[in-house]
Amino acid sequence: MASKSVTLAEQSPQPPKRLKGKKGAKTEARTTQIGLFTVEEPEPFKKATPAVHISAKNKALTLVQHKIYNALLANAIEQDRDHAGTNVGxxxxxxxxxxxxxxVGLxxxxxxxxxxxINSLIGTVVNWDFLEAERGEVWAATGLLSTAEMDRSTLTYEFSAKIRDFLVHPQMYATIDMRIVRAFKRAAALVLWENSVRYEGIGQSAVIAIEKLRQLFLGQEGAKTIYPEYKEFKRNVLTPAVREANEVSDHTIEVLEVRQGRAVVGVRFTVARKQEAPRLESVDSDLLMSVTQLGIPSSEARKTLGRHSESDVRNALDYVRAREAKKGATPITNVPAYFRKALAEKWMAPEKSSGTKKAAAAPGLSITGITExxxxxxxxxxxxxxARAYFDELSAADQAELIVRYNAWQPMQKWRLESGKKQSAAAQQSFLSWLAHETWGEPSTEDLFKFVIKGLASTATA
Known part of the structure; x- marks a missing residue:
């Protein structure tokens, strides 16, 4: 039996050939570089977790529906960010x-x-956060779009007021790269990739029951009649989707089957960056999750576990947790930076330090001829x-995530990093300054004191 099915193939009519025009050249793959960076140009946006884990009430979404909806979400987030500061959402x-x-790459x-x-997106009812709805979260169902209007050159659209805020200002999200989205040929492969990338930080998903999995891929009504046997679903939907996702994306995805006796009752997805050598089994996944939960990028967290002993990492984690729990203490303003310093300087929580006293802070700086x-x-x-060297060591996904965060923070449009353009020297310096502060935090008086001493020593030996 052929692996393609009418349910998962394009249900929308095949689009006619693109009309020639002055933008025709843009159909080529986007392989230009962001001037500062030596990675293929990413086009990331934050897709809210409830929008990743969606299940259509009737039939599954088509590939074009998925791609266009992603493009509309990314555009809305960017427009809302540019509108920030007006006090009117x-x-x-x-x-x-x-x-x-x-x-979209049409x-x-x-x-x-x-x-x-666009009409089909308005008429398609989905359940949001479908994988989490039975774990105590609020159940919600709406159309993908609430209204749309199109003139000769522009599409204007709205989301339901009930879901707009979590779509445009996601608190939990997957970083979705439109560069990769455009490469998919099967809707099921794109669904698999998005639902797996959501768990990239920890390397694996929770167990998904087979019926829930079929509804995720086939739609809730479609799952009642299409490939009712798991072996058929696996052969015609799941296996081809895994193969394509591994071919076109930057990830390696595997499906682990969960059995009761001989019956497959659920699956778990594992996901890892292709360029990352360590496999999930080679690191302590709980320790990795603990580090990433502090806000450390996943690729940095994996390298951290490879470069430092497990005891040093756990000591640094314990120190940060003890410091956060300390009553009356000033809140830590940059937890990732605090953790990095605790790890580098081998700080230990008081109950582990065996009475060792931490060195006293350096005195306030007072040097003739130069201010602090x-x-x-x-x-x-x-x-x-x-900061540049640190950035170059990160995975493409973590680099893309940092660019998204920097652009959201940077109020000056001319200093944001723009895809497909050579970045100005000012934009590059602004990004690296922001990255250094985000990564290592504000220098302490002790840091500045050591910096001055090091400078004086270098001058003396020159």
Whole structure:
């Protein structure tokens, strides 16, 4: 039996050939670089977890529906970010049709075809956060879009007010790269990839019951009649989806079957970056999760577990937890930076330190001819090279996530990092300064004191 099925193949009509125009050249793959970086250009956005784990009430979403909805979400998040500071949240978003076609990678800008897909998004009811709804979370169902309007060049659209905030300002999310989304040929493969990438930080998903899995891929009504036997579903849907996701994405995904006796009752997905050598089995997954939960990027966390002993990592974690739990203490403003310093300097929680006293803080700096703030600026400037080296060591996904966070933080459009353009020297320096502060935090007086002493020693030996 052929592996493709009418349910998972494109249910929308095949789009007509793209009309030639001045933007026709944009159909080529986006392989340009962000000027500062030597990785293939990412196009990441934060997709809210409830929007990743969706199940259509009737039939499964088509590939084009998935791609266009992702493009509309990414566009809405960007427009809302640019609107920040006005104290009025956006309820309506707009995108040029040519930009929508380019973001999705369609070979057509036929308005009637696009209207048909947008109509289907308004009429498609989905259950949000489908995998979590039975674990005590609120059940919610709406159409993917609430309204849409299209003129000759622009699509204007809205999300339901009930879901708009968590879509545009996600607290929990998966970082989805539109560069990869465009490469998918099967809707099931894209669904598999998104639902796996959601767990990239810890390397594996929770166990998903087979019936829940079928509804996730086939839609709730579709799952009642399509491939009712798991072996059929596996052969025609799951196996081809895993194969394609591993071919076109930056990840390696595996399906682990959970059995009761001889029957398969559930599956678990494992996910890892292709360029990362350590496999899930080679690290302590609970320890890895503990480190990433502090806000450490997953690729850095894996390298940390490879470069430091398990006891040093656990001591640093215990120190951070003890410090956070200490009553009356000033809150830690940058937990990841605090953890990195605790690990580098081998700090231990009081109950583990065997009475060893921590060195007293360095005295306030007082050097003739230069102020403490000037020393602080020189210290920050000295960190730019280290920040660049740190960034280059991260995985493409973690790099993309940092770019998203930086652009959301940076209020000046001219200093944000833009895809497909050579970055200005000012934008590069702004990013690296932000990255250094995010990674290592504000230097202490002791850090500045050591920096001055090191500088004086270098001068003396020159």
């Amino acid at each position: 956006l309820s309506q978003f707009s995108i040029a049709l040519t930009d929508l076609v380019d973001k 070979n057509s800008n036929n308005r009637d075809y696009l209207k048909g897909v 703030e000037e020393i602080r600026e020189k210290y920050r400037a000295s960190q730019l090279g280290d």
